[in-house]
Amino acid sequence: MPRTCFLQPCAQRRKFDEAESVLRQALSESPSNPPALVLLGRVRATTGKLDEAEKLYRVALEASPRNAPAHHALAKVFAFQQRWAEAKESFERSLEADADNAEAWLGLGRVCMATGNEEAAERHYARSLSLDPSNALLHFDMGVLSCKRGQVVAADEAFARAGELNPKLDLTVVAQDPNNAVHQLAYGELCEALKDEEGAGNAYDEALGIDPGMGKAHFRKALLLTGTGVTNQAALYAFGLNAEEAKRHLREAVASGEEGTAIPATEALKWCEMEEREVEEWANALRKDQQKTKEGLPGERRDRQGEGGIGTASDKAGRRDEPAGAGVKREGAPSAWVEEAGGYLSLPEVEISGPEEFMEAFVNKSKPAVIKDGFAPKEAWSWTALSERFGDSVVRVSLSETGRFDGPEPGDMWGLAPDDEVLVRPPATSMAFSDFVRLLRQEDIKETFYLEYLALHQYLGTPMAVGTAVDAALSGLELLLTNIWVGKGAYLLVSNLGIVTVTYLIMNLWLGKGGTTAVLHYDDYENLLCQVRGTKELVLFPPKDLENLYYVGRRKGKLKYHFPGKWTRDELDGPNKVIFSSSVRLDDPDFERHPRCASGWVQPCASGWEGDVLYMPAFWHHEVRSYPDAEEGNVAVNFWFRNVTSFADEEREVLGIGGEPSRTEP
Structure with missing residues (x-):
């Protein structure tokens, strides 16, 4: 045998x-x-x-x-790796040889769902169902498809059938009874996970119609309204949108006293009230004359962290708990060591002919590139034009003493040894967008006010739904984007990448006077950086340079700010250390302290001119310096996508050398 x-x-x-x-x-x-x-x-x-x-x-x-x-087996490997085009071809080849393979039809349907082709997915699921109606996972996938289309009854029937065929499936999250508030709540959470915000909102409303005092449904609705719900990748709490309606739901959630709901709802409500208080204080102060402005801004008060003035505490709602120190000001540019390294390498400049080609040439190979001719006229992105559209909208503003953000400070600034380093988030505060612009226009203010990581689904509004056509109606920033949004190059790349190959996560706005520096670090996202006004100098190093760039564990410190120009460093977190940014300063590298830099670096790349769209692969190390245009500052927008780069093993190996824990993952 x-x-x-x-x-x-x-x-x-x-x-x-x-x-x-x-x-x-x-x-x-x-x-x-x-x-x-x-x-x-x-x-x-x-x-x-x-x-x-x-x-x-x-x-x-x-x-x-x-x-x-x-x-068939090869197709499953490709699908697991999100190599959708290859997976589709392999499933089709499998079906050419065996047209009655129900599992292959199911796999092909899943590839179509992942690439946004719901009609094809429906056909393939139907063929699989005709061959094997007893596959519980097929019925579950059909339920997911019905959810995405808002077909509540069909979804309920499909999930119920899946549970009958395989009782071990955990279907609590999808079980739905129109008269059961708990089921409606669970269905709303599933809709959020599938990025169906309208379906989620309707389900939460249905739950509250059945049980008006249901605390968790109120809490979920409040988070959905403010962009901090199930799929949130940005700030833990944010109240730039729908604050009044969200507050009403939060108060109901607190009043419910429900275990697991009342306490986080209380925290969210405190954060909302803090933002509202900060907005009002800035508005009152900045409407006085210049001298009274400086005297009138509150310098000391207690906020929800326990102390400080407007924006004086480290922003605990910050994305991924990433530190961002104000740094120490030093003059100079990284010219000498760049020349010794052979100068900057030029990045390839490309035009997008199709997402598959771009994925193959750059994303799958982890190669940065510059996409040219991406943006419409920059005038629509001026401070004046933006203020006209969003003047009353709330934004979350970061502050720096020197213009340096997201990096370590020397230990002797915190009462430690000089060679120690401390990680510090920049102080943050909330204000109306028009007041932020007033601060940018004041010449005698030495500190730097900057919109960084401003997630547009939480503040100002989501500008696009990934996967829509270029001329489709756009939500949130519709008036703005009708005039300025991009088109052919960057927009199509974003929408097509979101459909075909990678998962779109978040869109951020970066806006300031210029003169800012985000110190050397890496992100675990695929990144499209669209430079609208001004320029950015990005110095990039490939992932393999990690061991030469001195990422070390550091304690975290709380930096506080008091207007105008007063900074306090007097509180360190506990003994735990966090790894985020490099210890190397590219404006003045210390090769004696960091000897591996001198021998280990390859030639860096640089790009970021007005009108460019830079594709920066996940895990590429980068420092970013922003410079203003001749008129009004520096404006950029970036899109983050879930990474498709395998780097976890290398990260663990290198960061494990010093025995320090890695940074907190999102």
Whole structure:
């Protein structure tokens, strides 16, 4: 009897070592045995060795080009890696050889769902259903498709059928009874997860119609209104949008006294009231004459963290708990060491012909690139034009003593040894956009006011729904974007990347006078940086330079600000250390303290001119300096996508050298 007859039960029992031993013996006798190659590939895939599995499947296909199991197994590897075009082709090849494979039709449907083709997904699910109506996961996927389309009854029926076929499936989140408030709440959370905000809002309203005192439904509705709900990737609390309606729901949530709801609702309500108080204080102060402005702004008061003036405490609602120190001012530019390194490398300049081509040439290869001719006239992004549209809107503003953001400070500024370093978030405060512009226009203010990481789904409004057509109605910033949004280059890239290949997460606004520096760090997102006004000098290093750039663990300090120009550093967090940015200052690198820099760096890249759209892959190290245009400051917008770059092993290996924990992940 062939050895492969024993392999399926062996692999199913997850005795991978035993299965691999038998398979290796079979392949030693018949090296091009397709069934053995496919089974060994499945063992490798199950144990996480996807590259090895892919090679084995390809060898099997060389020996047997129409081998349906090999095509199917290869397609599943591609789908897991989000290589959607290759997954689609492999599923189709599998079905050419075996048109009655229900699982392959299901897989092809899932690829279509991932790439935004819901009609094709529906057809493929229907074919799979006709071949195997007993697949619980198929019914679950059909329920998800119905959810995305707002077909509540069909979704409920599909999820119910999935639960009947496989009672072990956890369907609590999708169980729906129109007269059951708990089920409506769960359905709303599922809609949020699927980015169906309208469906989520309707479900929460239905839950409250059934049970008006349901605290969690009030809390979920408040978070949804303010852009801080289930899929939020930005600030924990934010009240730039729909604050009055959100406050009403938060008060009801607090009044409910529900365990697990009342306390976080209380915290959110305090944050909302803090933002409103800060907005009012800035508005009152900045409407006085110049001298009274400086005297009238409150310098000392207690906020929800316990102390400080307007924006004086580190912003605990900040994204991912990332530190951002004000730094120490030093003059100079990174010219000498750049020249010694051979000068900046030029990034390739490209035009987008299609998302698949861009993914293959740049994203999948982790290569930065500049996309040219992305933006419409910059006049619509001037301070005046923006103030006309958003003057009364609330924004969250960061402050710096020197213009440096997101980096460490020397320990002796905090009562530690000079060689120690402290991580510090910039103080942050809330104000009306028009008041922020007033501060930017004041020449005698030395501190830097800056919109950084301003998530537009939380403040000002979401400018686009990824996946819509260029000429579709845009929400939130519709008036602004009708006049200025991009088009052909960057917009199509964003929408198409969101559909075809990667997951869109967030859009941020960056706006200030210029003269700001975001110190050397990396992000674990794929990034499209669109420079609208002014220029940015970005110094980039590839991920492999991590071990040469001195990312070390540091304690966190709380920096406080009192207008005008008063800074207090007197409080350190506990002994735990956080790793975020590099210790290397690119304006004045200390090669004696950081010797690996001198020998380990490759030539850096630089780009970021007005009108450019820079694609910066995840995990590329970058320092960003912003310079104003001749008229009104520096404005940029960036889009973050979930990364498709495998870097976790390298990160753990390098950061583990010093025994420090890695930074907090989002």
